[in-house]
Each structure stands twice: as C-alpha cells, then as structure tokens.
Amino acid sequence: MDEKCSCDNCELKELFVDSLEEDHMEAVCSSKKEKDYSVGEVILKERTQIREFTYLKSGLVKLFRSDPSGSEQIITIAKPMDYVSLLSVFSNDEYNYSVTALEDSVTCSLNLENLRMMMRENGGLALSLLQKMSRAADRIILDTLEIRKKHLRGRVAYLLLYFSDNVYFSSEFDLPLTRKEMAEYVGMTTENVIRTLSEFRKDGILKIYGKTIQIVNQELLRSISEFG
Amino acid sequence: MDEKCSCDNCELKELFVDSLEEDHMEAVCSSKKEKDYSVGEVILKERTQIREFTYLKSGLVKLFRSDPSGSEQIITIAKPMDYVSLLSVFSNDEYNYSVTALEDSVTCSLNLENLRMMMRENGGLALSLLQKMSRAADRIILDTLEIRKKHLRGRVAYLLLYFSDNVYFSSEFDLPLTRKEMAEYVGMTTENVIRTLSEFRKDGILKIYGKTIQIVNQELLRSISEFG
DNA sequence: CGCGGCTTTGATGTTCATCAAGTAAAGTGG
DNA sequence: CCACTTTACTTGATGAACATCAAAGCCGCG
Structure with missing residues (x-):
C-alpha cells in the first residue's frame, strides 16, 4: 500500500521470516487487510464461514462460544502473537467460536486460500505455522485442565496472576474483563468471583478500585493459585 | 522391511497420500518403527524428550497428565487416526502428558527430524498434518468445554455415548476405563461416577455387568447428556 | 487362601450455585 | 445536563450438588 511493502516494518514479520521468499512476501503484503476494532466489537462470529486467516497485531481479545440458552464460555484470552484464528482455521470451514475485542485491537487478515497455496509451495512456512498453532492449542488445553x-479461590488467583505475569507485566493493572466474564472463563458464577475478590481484599492480598487491581501480597496469591 | 514397502498396505497410508513422493514414501517406510503394547503399558511418558512422531495404528489409548500429588487428569481418549502425539510434538521438546494403552495397541513412529525435513520440502504434507492436528486439538478443547x-449425570451420559457412538458403534460394549479413570476424565470423584451409573441402572437406562454396559434407553441418555 | 486393587453404598460435611435485594456506575434520550 | 433505564457490581441467606470419609463386598492373582 505504501511506496514500499508496509509489512517490512510489521513487528510480526518474524512470524514468516526465513520462510517467505521475496515474491511471496509481496503477495502477502498486497493482499493483507488490516482492521481496527474498539473495545467490545465483534471480530469473528461463531458459525460463520472461514475465509481468512486472521491474527492479532495489537490489543487483547477473548475467544468464546455461546450456547442456545445464551450463556457463554470463554475459551481463552489472546494477545498479539497468540493466534486468533488458530482453532478450526485449518480443520473446519466454520468458526466454532466467536472473538471480540477486550481492548482496542488491530488485526491483519490473509486470504486463506492464498495462504494454503503458499504453504503447499513452502514447507518451511507450513512448519512454522504448525509450530505456532501447536503451541497455542497446548496452552489452551493445559490451562483449562x-x-x-x-x-x-485458586481459579481467581490463577486468573489474576495470568494478567499480571503475561499481559500487563505489573502488579497493578486494569482488569479487561467484567466479573461476569471472569466467571465465564474459569467456570464459576459471577457472585462467587466477586465474593472471592472481596475475600482477597479483606485478607490484604489485593486492593481493588473497581476494575483496577493491585496485588499486594503476591507470594500468598501465588500459593493460593497453586494449592487452592 | 518386506520385499516391497510394507506401508503400501497400511490403512493409514492415506494420511500421507497425495503428499508423499515415491522416494519419500520409501524413506518413511524404511525408517518407521512399529511397536506393540498390551493393556496398561506406557507408550509415552511425561517430561520425556520428544524424538519421534508417533501415531496409533490400532487399539485405544488415553492421554493424561499427573501432578506431584499423584492424581491424574485424562486429557482425551484417542483411537486410530486421532493423533497420539499431536500436542507438544511440534511446539515443545518434551511431552507434557503421558500415554498408556487402554486396549492392546500398535503404534508406528517416525523420526521427528526426518519428518520435519520432509515437511519443509513438501508443503502439502505439512498442510495435511496441520489439518489433522488442528482437528484433534479442536476436539479436545470443545469436548472439555x-x-x-x-x-x-450429564457428564457420565456424555462419556457413555462417546464410547457407544464413536468407539464401539454399538449400544453394548465393554468400558475400557475403570471407574476411577472415568472420573479423571470428566472431573468428578470415583464414588460419584459409580453412584451415577447405579442411578442410571435403577432408572432403567442402563444394564451393567461389571465393565460391560448395555444402553437400554438411549433416548433418555441422550437427553441427560444434552441437558444435564 | 489371603492380599490388594477395584467397586459399591451410606452417612456426613463442605463447597458452591441460586435466589433475593440493594448499591453503584454507565449509557440514553429529552 | 439531568432524569431515566439499564447494566455492572456487591452482600447475605438458603439449599442443592458434590466431595470426603468410612465400611464392606467382590474379584483376580500370586
């Protein structure tokens, strides 16, 4: 789109690095589609045709599925470099989950057929994607178990530490999830998420200002996460 | 090993079909290692170096992980064509789960480095494995949710129907799992698995003779699985 | 035959979901 | 900008679902 290929500056280029010859690189670059989403916007919708391979450039998103009764289960939270369209993309023709933005986010999409073609011609690329996908699936499965x-208590502690350790790299951060979403992620009720947070506050483990969480006693929180 | 390549007759050849040129096919064939396991034998062990790509030719296995306290969680049950070494293989250098045989089983292993090399040279093969792996991971994740x-009650019903519909294709079959293993799979206690089975028996949904299960009222069991 | 593992049932207590009710916060339209 | 509505959050009380504990029968195997 620019005078030179704008993907050259993309911090995600390494994803394809060593795998993509110059001509393919240009094909990727000219066919890619970047999109902006603000908090709450729907990025992908369940039961929808998969036509593109989409990944997250910046922001934070949740993958979830909903059932007829309207209740939702969060499968995982993904940040850049975690694959957004990892599940299903190469195995199914419809998404079996939805994705929405938890923070303002930017995605980049490639035509799936093109990508498939490139992978067929370029085994290194295929292998590299296989690796990334495998890692992403592993993480979801092991986290869920x-x-x-x-x-x-252990679940809530685990979740808080996930944000602190892997997303915000700080003991103080703004929760990107509502209490209800936290519940949907770890499989409990909203009321009990709240109760548990309140207990942590009373025990001096956390300070809570609405969505803002400050972890005061990290050590204790870790031990609750591990043994609770 | 035989006068001709023995893989020609392997029912799993299609796994590589259309993807493997003749010379690669012979490389696979001559380097592959088939192994027999009887019930209860360990096929792969957690925290062990991954050197091979292993898949199941026949039989039935469980993937599980154990924690320091000795308790185990079953990740999934795999039959032939479900990948055995799907998790981790392409993303990690150690297995993060173990595999043991639930029935007498035969596996076939390829050297992982060789396979990687073949995939690099042959994108079609890589793509085909990516597809299979993606499908397998999807199934695990969605089943767990x-x-x-x-x-x-719903969990036990779901498990019984899984065996009936996807493994034994019959309303009567021998459970390949102990009650304890069933519990480890669906996340409940052994006692409650037993209690639930007994309830189903009293309600006329099942007949139970030790490990042998006969589903009498399939319709009801299905509705319990769906709504319970 | 007797030991250990698997299975079964009952009694008890804990954990957690549900229900109810109220407060705070955040959109929405006049 | 303020009343109004809706959505998120919070706490308590209650009961249901489930884990734990205990005890006994069963079965295969050395």
Missing part, C-alpha cells in the same frame, strides 16, 4: 483442578 | 458445562 489446570483451572479445572482448582477451587474457586 | 462441553463436559465442564454439565452436571455429573
């Missing part, structure tokens, strides 16, 4: 083992 | 939503 991990959460399932824990009691409510 | 599905199970999590349900109450105990």
Whole structure:
C-alpha cells in the first residue's frame, strides 16, 4: 500500500521470516487487510464461514462460544502473537467460536486460500505455522485442565496472576474483563468471583478500585493459585 | 522391511497420500518403527524428550497428565487416526502428558527430524498434518468445554455415548476405563461416577455387568447428556 | 487362601450455585 | 445536563450438588 511493502516494518514479520521468499512476501503484503476494532466489537462470529486467516497485531481479545440458552464460555484470552484464528482455521470451514475485542485491537487478515497455496509451495512456512498453532492449542488445553483442578479461590488467583505475569507485566493493572466474564472463563458464577475478590481484599492480598487491581501480597496469591 | 514397502498396505497410508513422493514414501517406510503394547503399558511418558512422531495404528489409548500429588487428569481418549502425539510434538521438546494403552495397541513412529525435513520440502504434507492436528486439538478443547458445562449425570451420559457412538458403534460394549479413570476424565470423584451409573441402572437406562454396559434407553441418555 | 486393587453404598460435611435485594456506575434520550 | 433505564457490581441467606470419609463386598492373582 505504501511506496514500499508496509509489512517490512510489521513487528510480526518474524512470524514468516526465513520462510517467505521475496515474491511471496509481496503477495502477502498486497493482499493483507488490516482492521481496527474498539473495545467490545465483534471480530469473528461463531458459525460463520472461514475465509481468512486472521491474527492479532495489537490489543487483547477473548475467544468464546455461546450456547442456545445464551450463556457463554470463554475459551481463552489472546494477545498479539497468540493466534486468533488458530482453532478450526485449518480443520473446519466454520468458526466454532466467536472473538471480540477486550481492548482496542488491530488485526491483519490473509486470504486463506492464498495462504494454503503458499504453504503447499513452502514447507518451511507450513512448519512454522504448525509450530505456532501447536503451541497455542497446548496452552489452551493445559490451562483449562489446570483451572479445572482448582477451587474457586485458586481459579481467581490463577486468573489474576495470568494478567499480571503475561499481559500487563505489573502488579497493578486494569482488569479487561467484567466479573461476569471472569466467571465465564474459569467456570464459576459471577457472585462467587466477586465474593472471592472481596475475600482477597479483606485478607490484604489485593486492593481493588473497581476494575483496577493491585496485588499486594503476591507470594500468598501465588500459593493460593497453586494449592487452592 | 518386506520385499516391497510394507506401508503400501497400511490403512493409514492415506494420511500421507497425495503428499508423499515415491522416494519419500520409501524413506518413511524404511525408517518407521512399529511397536506393540498390551493393556496398561506406557507408550509415552511425561517430561520425556520428544524424538519421534508417533501415531496409533490400532487399539485405544488415553492421554493424561499427573501432578506431584499423584492424581491424574485424562486429557482425551484417542483411537486410530486421532493423533497420539499431536500436542507438544511440534511446539515443545518434551511431552507434557503421558500415554498408556487402554486396549492392546500398535503404534508406528517416525523420526521427528526426518519428518520435519520432509515437511519443509513438501508443503502439502505439512498442510495435511496441520489439518489433522488442528482437528484433534479442536476436539479436545470443545469436548472439555462441553463436559465442564454439565452436571455429573450429564457428564457420565456424555462419556457413555462417546464410547457407544464413536468407539464401539454399538449400544453394548465393554468400558475400557475403570471407574476411577472415568472420573479423571470428566472431573468428578470415583464414588460419584459409580453412584451415577447405579442411578442410571435403577432408572432403567442402563444394564451393567461389571465393565460391560448395555444402553437400554438411549433416548433418555441422550437427553441427560444434552441437558444435564 | 489371603492380599490388594477395584467397586459399591451410606452417612456426613463442605463447597458452591441460586435466589433475593440493594448499591453503584454507565449509557440514553429529552 | 439531568432524569431515566439499564447494566455492572456487591452482600447475605438458603439449599442443592458434590466431595470426603468410612465400611464392606467382590474379584483376580500370586
């Protein structure tokens, strides 16, 4: 789009690096579509044709599925470099989950057929995507099992530490999820998420100002996450 | 190993079909290693170097992980064509789960480095494996979420129907899992698995002879699985 | 035959979901 | 900008679902 290929400056170029010859690189660059989303906007919708391979350039999103009764389950939270369209993309023709933005986000999409073609011609690219996808799927599966083992306090602790350690890299941050969403992620009720947070506050583990969380006693929180 | 390549007759050849040129096919064939396992034998062990790409030719296996305290969580049950070493293989250098045989099983292994090389040279092969892996991961993730939503009765019903519909294709079959393993799979206690089975028996939904299960009222079981 | 693992049932207590009710915060339209 | 509505958050009380504990029968195997 620019005079030179704008993908050259993309911090995600490494994703394809070593795998893409110059001509393919240009094909990618000219066919890619960047899109902006603000908080709450729908990026992908369940039961919808998959035509593109989409990944997250910046922001934070949630993957979830909803059932007829209207309730939702959050599958995972994804930040840049976690694949957004990892599930289903190469195995299904419809998404079996939805994605919405938890923070203002930018995605970049490639035509899936083109990508498939490139992968067929370029095994290194295919292998590199396989690796990334494998890693992403692993994380979801292991996290889910991990959460399932824990009691409510452990689940909430785990979730808070996830944001602190892997997303915001700080002991103080703004929760990108509502209490309800936290509940949908770790499989408990909204009321009990709140109750648990309140307990943590009373125990001096957290300070809570609405969505803003400050972890005061990290050590204790970690041990609750591990053994609770 | 035989006078001709023995893989020509392998029912899993299609896995590579259209993707493997003749010379690669022979490389695969001569380097592959088939192994027999009987019930209960360990096929892969957690925290162990991944050197091979292993898949299941026949039999039935469980993937699970154990924690320090000794308790185990079953990740999934795999039958032939479900990938055995799908998780981690392309993303990690150690297995993060173990695999043991639930029935007498035969596996076939390829050297992982060789396979990687073939995939680099042959994008079609890589794409085909990506597809299979994606499907397998999807199934695990969605099944886990599905199970999590349900109450105990629904979980047990779901599990029984899984065996009936997808493994044994019959309303009567021998459970390949102990009651304890069933519990480890669906996240409940052994006692409650037993209690639930007994309830189903009393309600005339099942007949139970030790490990042998006969589903009498399939319709009801399905509705319990769906709504319970 | 007796030991250990798997299975079964009952009694008890804890954890958690549900229900109810109220406060705070955040959009919405006049 | 303020009343109005809706959505998010919070706390308490209650009961249901489930884990835990205990005890006994069963079965295969050395």
